[in-house]
Amino acid sequence: MRYPHGAKKLLCASVLAAIGFTGELAAQDTSSAIRGRLVDAAGNPLANATIVVQDSRTGATRTLESNNTGTFYATNLPVGGPYIVTINNSKTVTINSIQLGDIYNLTVDMGAPSEIEEIIVFGEANTLVDIAAGPSATFGTFDLDTAVAYNRDIRDVYSLDPRFNLDGDARDSQTNCIGKHPRFNSVMLDGVAQNDRFGLNSNGYATATGMPFPYAAVAQVSAELAPFDVTYGGFSACNINAVTRSGTNEWSGNVFYEFTNDSLRGDSIERRDGSQQMFSTPDYEEEYKGFSIGGPIIKDKLFFFTAYEESEQPEFIGQGVAGSGSGVERDWLDLDTFNLIDNAARNLYNIDTGGAPTDGQQTAESWMGRLDWNISERHTASLIYNQYEGIEDRASDGDQNEFEFANHFYKKGTDLETLTVKLKSQWTDAFSTDIFYNTNEMIDSQVTVGPKDVGDHQISVNGRNNVVYLGADDSRQAN
Secondary structure (H helix, E strand, O other): OOOOOOEEEEEEEEEEEEEEOOOOOOOOOOOEEEEEEEEOOOOOEOOOOEEEEEEOOOOOEEEEEOOOOOEEEEEEEOOEOOEEEEEOOOEEEEEOOEOOOOEEEEEEEOOOOOOEEEEOOOOOHHHHHHHOOOOEEEEOHHHHHHOOOOOOOOHHHHOOOOOEEEEOOOOOOEEEEOOEOHHHOEEEEOOEEOEOOOOOOOOOEOOOOOOOOOHHHEEEEEEEOOOOOOOOOOOOOOEEEEEEOOOOOOOEEEEEEEEEEHHHOOOEEEOOOOOEEEOOOOOOEEEEEEEEEEEEEEOOOEEEEEEEEEEEEEEOOOEEEOOOOOOEEEOOOOHHHHHHHHHHHHHHHOOOOOOOOOOEEEEEEEEEEEEEEEOOOOEEEEEEEEEEEEEEEEOOOOOOOEEEOHHHOEEEEEEEEEEEEEEEEEEEOOEEEEEEEEEEEEEEEEEEOOOOOOOOEEEEEOOOOEEEEEOOOHHHHOO
């Protein structure tokens, strides 16, 4: 989908290299880490122990050695788990999951009897107190899969935390973080900003017509209120940080289809006194569908994951004259006045008004594909591609004292493509690098429905308070 008229194009590329050392450094914003401390029976540090950290999902291993203080540090680990930590081939600890942007602190008593110990990370309070870079709320795969996300948007999930509030209707709601204005937020996907470039989208995303990536592609999302990390920027309220899912050694996938229409809604509400209040619903259909699949290309070595979603939703923007039964009626505009303006525009000035406007629709498609390569025990690479296309019918002046002819409407559309390449390396037990490259290209379209050579015309009816609009609206035609 391309938008040749009125389009704004933005292309940006960035390269980031980060160096990490053992110690009190902030975790990378798209991964996690495990920091362990080994002690003997007397509580003394156990140095020169061999530690193997294995991601049970992909078979990837990392071999480390504890230093003189008995400490080891495994960085740049994919979020989630389980992770199996084996010390000197004699002690095994299973960590069920590690959270996005966190460092999990692990203390192992090697003097205790050798046995398998399972540590459940979810809900452990000291995980955030000890190591999180500022207050946050993190939601994993289980939370995303089981949440009532009827809009298939991560806002439906992190807004369960009382520190984050959604204003406005469900589809175009804005995120308020502890009362701050939504314009001060930032949204990141795999380290790439997905923010509103121009500042006019009510949802805060780069794409006005919906979340710019598939819901099924998200592995974890963290809503961070004050992250102390130099890799963050461009916000002063909260940072919404999401990472995509990766393939594993096990095949997995899902298919979904959701549908509703006006016939599935009721037509009455029972009042407190027991009487029935009747109401009507415009004809409409709403549809969501998509799939995701992931698995191994080469077991323990190369993996893929992809997700696709599309939606079609109604836009109740129709307007009608008094008594017409069409759209939202304007009781101050009768049919004779409507016809008088319409005929004069067509016959005297050769202006096509488009007639009375009807309801429109919003359509969107999003697709994410990801490849992960375990190059060696100390080096991993990822290639992530995300694409979004959406378009929406919009009214320009839709207040109750305003009436627009159909050609005064416009279409708002977005075509977004993001390509990300990552190379994570653990060169030594105390030295790691994270090389990050991305391109982010967006075509933003706002195209008037009617002819562009006819400017905005405003006609007052029954005084200055009631206005009829025809021609292209001023923001789309004159700007």
